[in-house]
Amino acid sequence: MDARLDERGTRWPVWIDGRRAGSVNAAGRAALAAWPQWLNAGADGGLELVVPRGERDAALAEVHAALRAQGLIHAWREEPFAWWDDQGALAAVIERACSRFWGALTLGAHANGYVADPDTGRPTQLWIARRAFDKPTDPGRLDNLIGAGVPHGQTPLQALHREAWEEAGLLPDEVRELRPGRVIELACDIPEGWQHEWLYVFDLALPAGRVPQNQDGEVHEHRLMRVDEALRCAAEGEMTTDAALATLDFALRHGLLPPEQAASLAPRFGALCVAPARAARFEPSLRSPPARKSAD
Numbered sequence: 001m002d003a004r005l006d007e008r009g010t011r012w013p014v015w016i017d018g019r020r021a022g023s024v025n026a027a028g029r030a031a032l033a034a035w036p037q038w039l040n041a042g043a044d045g046g047l048e049l050v051v052p053r054g055e056r057d058a059a060l061a062e063v064h065a066a067l068r069a070q071g072l073i074h075a076w077r078e079e080p081f082a083w084w085d086d087q088g089a090l091a092a093v094i095e096r097a098c099s100r101f102w103g104a105l106t107l108g109a110h111a112n113g114y115v116a117d118p119d120t121g122r123p124t125q126l127w128i129a130r131r132a133f134d135k136p137t138d139p140g141r142l143d144n145l146i147g148a149g150v151p152h153g154q155t156p157l158q159a160l161h162r163e164a165w166e167e168a169g170l171l172p173d174e175v176r177e178l179r180p181g182r183v184i185e186l187a188c189d190i191p192e193g194w195q196h197e198w199l200y201v202f203d204l205a206l207p208a209g210r211v212p213q214n215q216d217g218e219v220h221e222h223r224l225m226r227v228d229e230a231l232r233c234a235a236e237g238e239m240t241t242d243a244a245l246a247t248l249d250f251a252l253r254h255g256l257l258p259p260e261q262a263a264s265l266a267p268r269f270g271a272l273c274v275a276p277a278r279a280a281r282f283e284p285s286l287r288s289p290p291a292r293k294s295a296d
Contacts, residue, residue, distance in 0.1 A: 010025060010026065011023035011024060011025050011103060011194060012024055012029055012044070012045045012046045012047065013044065013046035013047075014046060014047050014048075014049065014102060014103070015042070015046060015047070015048040015049070016048070016049045016085055016091040016092070017053075017085070017089070017091065019085040019086060019087050019089065019091075020085065020086045021049075021083065021084075021085035021086065021091045021102070021104060021105075022083075022102040022103040022104040022105070022194075022196070023046075023102070023103040023194060024047065024101070024102060024103065025193070025194070027072060028067075028072060028101055028193075029045075029047065031067060031070060031072055032047060032063070034066070035059075035063055038050060038051050038059055038063070049091075053092075056091075056092045057092055057093050057094070060092055060094055060098070061094075061095075064094065064095055064098045064101075067098075067101065068097075072101060073095075073097050073098055073101050074097060074100075074136075074191070074192050075097045075136035075137050075192055076095065076097045076136075077095065077096040077097055077136070078095070079095065079096040079149070079151055080093050080094070080095065080096070080151060080152045080153075081093070081094060081095070081096040081098075081099055081106055081149070081150075081151055081152055082106075082107075082151075082152045083099065083102065083104045083105075084104065084105040084106070084107075085105070086105065088105075088278075088281045088282070091104075093152050096149060096151070097192070099193075100190065100192040100193030100194060100195060101192075101193045102193075102194075103193065103194035103195075103196050104196065105196050105197070105198065106149065106150070106196070106197050106198075107149075107150035107156055107159075107197065107198050107200065107282055108147070108148065108149055108150060108156070108197050108198070108199045108200065108242055109146075109147075109148045109150055109156035109157065109159050109160045109199070109200040109201075109202065110143075110144045110146065110147045110148070110199060110200075110201055110202070110242055110243060110246040111144060111145050111146040111147075111160055111164070111175075111178060111201075111202045111203065111204045112126060112144055112145065112181070112201070112202070112203050112204065112246055112247065112249075112250040113126065113127035113144070113145030113146070113168070113204045113206050113212065114126050114127070114203065114204070114205060114206065114227075114250070115127075115205075115206055115207075115208055115224065116205055118208075122254070122256075123227060123250075123254050123256065124226065124227060125224050125225060125226055125227065126145075126224075126225055126226075126227055126230040126247065126250070127145040127168075127206065127212055127222055127223070127224055127225075128142050128143070128144070128145070128222070128223050128224075128225050128230055128233070128239075129142070129143045129144065129145060129147075129167065129168075129212075129214075129219045129220075129221070129222050129223075130142055130143070130219065130220045130221045130222075130223070131143050131218070131219065131220065131240075132217060132218050132219060132220050133220060135218060137192065138240045140220070141238065141239060141240050141243075142233050142238050142239040142240070142243060143219075143239065143240055143242075143243045144242075144243045144246050144247065145167075145168055145204065145212060145222070146160055146163050146164050146167050146168055146170075146204070147163070147167070147240075147242065147243065148160055148162070148163040150200075150282075155282060155283050155284065155285070156200035156282065156283050157178065157200075157202070157283060157285055160175065160178060160202060161175055161178075165215060166214075166215050166216040166218070167212075167214060167215070167216065167218060167219055168212035168213065168214065168219075168222070169212055169213035169214065169215050170204075170212065174204075174206075174210075175204065177204060177205060178202045178203070178204050179202060179203045179204070180200070180201070180202055180203075180283075180285070180286060181201035181202060181203055181246070181249050181250060181253055182201055182249050182253070182273045182274075183198055183199065183200050183201070183273060183274040183276075183279035183283075183286075184198070184199040184201065184245050184246075184249065184272050184273055184274070185197070185198055185199075185272055185273070185274050186198075186199060186241065186242070186245070186272075188241065190241075195241075197242075198274055198279065198282065199242050199245060199246065200279070200282075200283055201245075201246045201249045201250070203250060227251065227256050230247055231247065231248075231251055231256075231257070234247045234248060245272070248265070248269060249269070252265065252266060252269060
């Protein structure tokens with residue numbers, strides 16, 4: 001699956017407070033005609049949400065319940081997610097599953113858990129999770145050691161700290177060593193709708209012999225794979241899109257690909273990455289400390 005597919009004219013923009021905040025497909029646009037008091041159709045075929053901010057979450061909850069009953073919203077989670085507009089402003093708080101219907105910007109965070117050679121420090125193996133077969137999205141597919149959708153009120157790093165215990169049985173002292181990678185922007189068509197996501201990638205070194213243990217039933221198993229084996233799984237589509245991109249980011253940053261392959265992939269991958277200054281909007285730990293003034 002391409003991480004940056006064009007919408008190809010099959011979706012129409014959604015505007016909130018004068019800023020673009022997502023898009024809807026033909027079926028969704030037709031269904032939303034049932035709420036003309038809240039959604040205005042524009043000359044470009046797009047829709048403008050005109051509910052005041054203080055009433056917006058409740059109005060959208062009513063809309064979403066109806067759309068869910070019609071089968072237009074899938075994989076309901078009972079998780080509140082921020083709906084960010086394209087300028088990074090909070091437009092609403094909605095159920096997580098609804099974000100794909102609207103093509104809304106959401107945040108994700110993944111951690112590459114790895115084991116390094118004790119002499120060189122070079123990563124040699126990656127811990128890869130297989131998602132539970134009853135997960136509402138991507139059941140049974142391969143994933144990174146930790147993967148998290150970022151709920152309303154948390155940063156990507158906070159979400160990883162929370163999920164570290166639930167998904168891998170890792171203690172707070174162990175995840176303090178999370179180190180940031182890059183932030184990848186995805187925009188692609190998926191079964192649940194349109195995925196527009198900023199994926200925050202982190203690395204976590206684990207000592208040899210430390211075996212992750214899932215706690216919440218959402219991971220079927222963990223496997224320790226050689227780096228080349230994990231990269232093959234990513235290339236052959238065995239991983240989720242998010243996990244494959246996080247694994248590729250890890251390999252590029254740590255120089256784990258053959259030079260010719262890395263030279264070919266690096267510029268294309270770099271085009272998907274969010275500039276650090278923008279990424280820090282949602283993850284304060286990425287902000288550079290202020291430069292110290294030199295003494296005169």
